[in-house]
Amino acid sequence: MGLAYRIEESATLVTYRDALWRTMHDALARDPSVIVMGQGVDDHKGIFGSTTGLATTFGATRVFDVPLAEDGMTGVALGAALGGLYPIQTHIRCDFALLAVNQLVNMVAKYRYMFGGRFRVPMLVRTVIGRSWGQGAQHSQSPQALFAHVPGLVVVLPSAADSITATYDALIGEKQVPVISFEHRLLYDVAFRAPASAPEWPLAPLGSILRRRGRDVTVVATSILVLEALRAAEHLARTAGIEVEVIDLHCASHPDREMILGSVARTGRLIVADTSWCAYGVAAEICRLVCEHDPSALRAPVTTIGMAPAPCPTAKTLEDLFYPSLRRLSDEIAALARGTRQHGIELPAEASMADVYKKFKGPF
Amino acid sequence: MTTFADERERLLYQALRIRRVEEHIARIYPSDCIQSPVHLSLGQEAVAVGACAPLRAGDRVFGTYRSHAFYLACGGSLREMMAELFGKATGCAGGKAGSMHLTAPEVGFMGSSAVVASTIPNAVGAALAAQRLGTGAITLAVFGDGATEEGVYHESLNFAALHRLPVLFLCENNGLAVHSHRASRQSYDLMHHARGFGITAEHCASGFDPMAVRALVEMAAQALRAGAGPRFIECATYRYAEHVGIGDDHDVGYRSPADCAAWRAHDPLILEAARLERFEAAIAAEIADAVTFAAASPWPEPDALLRDVA
Numbered sequence: 001m002g003l004a005y006r007i008e009e010s011a012t013l014v015t016y017r018d019a020l021w022r023t024m025h026d027a028l029a030r031d032p033s034v035i036v037m038g039q040g041v042d043d044h045k046g047i048f049g050s051t052t053g054l055a056t057t058f059g060a061t062r063v064f065d066v067p068l069a070e071d072g073m074t075g076v077a078l079g080a081a082l083g084g085l086y087p088i089q090t091h092i093r094c095d096f097a098l099l100a101v102n103q104l105v106n107m108v109a110k111y112r113y114m115f116g117g118r119f120r121v122p123m124l125v126r127t128v129i130g131r132s133w134g135q136g137a138q139h140s141q142s143p144q145a146l147f148a149h150v151p152g153l154v155v156v157l158p159s160a161a162d163s164i165t166a167t168y169d170a171l172i173g174e175k176q177v178p179v180i181s182f183e184h185r186l187l188y189d190v191a192f193r194a195p196a197s198a199p200e201w202p203l204a205p206l207g208s209i210l211r212r213r214g215r216d217v218t219v220v221a222t223s224i225l226v227l228e229a230l231r232a233a234e235h236l237a238r239t240a241g242i243e244v245e246v247i248d249l250h251c252a253s254h255p256d257r258e259m260i261l262g263s264v265a266r267t268g269r270l271i272v273a274d275t276s277w278c279a280y281g282v283a284a285e286i287c288r289l290v291c292e293h294d295p296s297a298l299r300a301p302v303t304t305i306g307m308a309p310a311p312c313p314t315a316k317t318l319e320d321l322f323y324p325s326l327r328r329l330s331d332e333i334a335a336l337a338r339g340t341r342q343h344g345i346e347l348p349a350e351a352s353m354a355d356v357y358k359k360f361k362g363p364f
Numbered sequence: 365m366t367t368f369a370d371e372r373e374r375l376l377y378q379a380l381r382i383r384r385v386e387e388h389i390a391r392i393y394p395s396d397c398i399q400s401p402v403h404l405s406l407g408q409e410a411v412a413v414g415a416c417a418p419l420r421a422g423d424r425v426f427g428t429y430r431s432h433a434f435y436l437a438c439g440g441s442l443r444e445m446m447a448e449l450f451g452k453a454t455g456c457a458g459g460k461a462g463s464m465h466l467t468a469p470e471v472g473f474m475g476s477s478a479v480v481a482s483t484i485p486n487a488v489g490a491a492l493a494a495q496r497l498g499t500g501a502i503t504l505a506v507f508g509d510g511a512t513e514e515g516v517y518h519e520s521l522n523f524a525a526l527h528r529l530p531v532l533f534l535c536e537n538n539g540l541a542v543h544s545h546r547a548s549r550q551s552y553d554l555m556h557h558a559r560g561f562g563i564t565a566e567h568c569a570s571g572f573d574p575m576a577v578r579a580l581v582e583m584a585a586q587a588l589r590a591g592a593g594p595r596f597i598e599c600a601t602y603r604y605a606e607h608v609g610i611g612d613d614h615d616v617g618y619r620s621p622a623d624c625a626a627w628r629a630h631d632p633l634i635l636e637a638a639r640l641e642r643f644e645a646a647i648a649a650e651i652a653d654a655v656t657f658a659a660a661s662p663w664p665e666p667d668a669l670l671r672d673v674a
Contacts, residue, residue, distance in 0.1 A: 033497075035496065061496055062496075066523070067519065067522055067523055067526070069515075069516075069519035069522065069523065071485070071515065071516050071519065072485045072488075072515075072516045072519025072520050072522075072523060073485070073519070073523070074485070075482065075483075075484070075485025075486050075488070075489060075516060075520070076485050076486075076488050076489035076492060076520075076523060077489060078485075078486050078489055079426075079485060079486035079487060079488060079489020079490040079491070079492065079493070079503075080489040080490070080492050080493045080496075081489070081493075082474060082486065082489070082490055082493070083424070083489065083490040083491075083492070083493025083494060083497070084493050084497055085492070085493045085496060085497070087489075102479060102482060102516070103482070103485065103516075106477070106479045106482055107477065107479075107482055107483075107486065109674075111475065112672050112673075112674070113460060113672050113673055114457065114460060114461055114465050114475075115457045115460070115461060115465060115467040115475055116455070116456070116457030116458035116459070116460045116461060116467075116672070117458065117671065117672035118456075118457065118467055118469050119467075119469065119474075119475070151673050151674065152673055152674050153674065154674055177674050178674075253674075
């Protein structure tokens, strides 16, 4: 498995899950106002291991199970935030957060503005994007664009252990804004190399992250597609000398405009790879940014990559078609870099990404 | 400084003040100086003043789009309310709220929502914070009978009862959701429903009497402060004006003038007008001052448009 960015041999390995558990643990230890609430946060599975044991350590008044009442519990979290707590609310699938759209969109997003800045809403909503093994239409959605569309909400999609640590540590108890995070289920088991020293790329908790430098094509990617873009970049660098610049969008609501426009100005070629549908989504929004600010930078039409425009099917044969593959991503990058679909560059073997991530445990 | 013979007179004065404020709003509304939908509390004032009377500093109230009465009963500034209705920078929310989102956190009035039932779980969350932080404060969730049909109401009762939270669910039951009567909307009895969650429920048939409301809320507040878990109170009341706007819509057929007359026959602000007469001049002067303040206040600066978004 190719590694995209510089490996420090002395680095220790941290899984996405470990980073999540550590940020939850440390927030509870650091700040007595932090509470963790969600269905199953105190059970033996603990939100895929990200909250395991925390109820025992910190007590049931701070880490507690909730009724199956997503909208009500989001309203409770908002009220608790107004009352001086820092709530961390979990949804084991982000599809379930759709039950809380009224509180998130009508209340959480507006509580500060609508009342003339009299209130702050410090809270974190953790949701998990599901994928593979027949998750189907309602356990697989990735609705970051729905929420990023609404002024007042901050939306992040951590793609790696370092962005979880940097973002959650900086946010929890500190930032007085409501944040919705879209974690990716397939990443939980993946290990990342934690740099022994500070990373060379700037890691703004609420911005974008330059994951790889390259001169030929810019790929703006979200969540697990950042890793796929890095794998594709490594493959194309090795086999064809194509150098791909990979921007981890990370904060869908507040993308780093200068980083993206600067990169496109240098490469002239843009691919947006998002975990959701392209229409009206992150892909469309990044295209809007470029079209509004610097369309002349583009030397070729933009390519967008995301889920097929359908609900997610359950049959594996269809599911593998529904999601973009490493092969397809590599092919699109090669075509854009060479200016032709007949680029003749050897592509990675077609493989189910879900299978890859189930076996592949990193390190990245 | 206004002085009162007793607590009842003090509450009647407050109710009268709210009524005169809203009547004045109705009077000036056709001039379009208020550019916001207004949902008047005329007829329901006694519930607000009775319910807020037993509250202490640190307690919190979450309201609805029909919150002029609760905002004022909590002690919110009349000048800032009027300026907010006028859309001025000196309003309680700097001109971003209008009538439907009044707020006065400095006196515990936490906010009001134009989406029915939406602040009920927020009140429960504030009660959770008070419980976990040990502040001893209680929270009042105010809503109408229509809100009890929303799923989030049931979710809120369940969670509050489960965690024995210090929150009082106060239903202002005027029997109407816009123009729909309860009989066409509800299969349940509000009191039985609340009791199904193990919540002690009380009914106040005389929502026109601020002392009756006060007595029930006082009792509930004591229980809440003692950690006895959430309470529910249903107050019967009556909305004199149309759902939104300043008109009287008793002529359009969904309710009868006789219903209104029956309620007005109990209304102490009408029955005891002579006794309350001595407060009228001061109230009128205060309202005139608030309107002058609002009219003279500046509009929000353009940079306020993108301030406090996130």
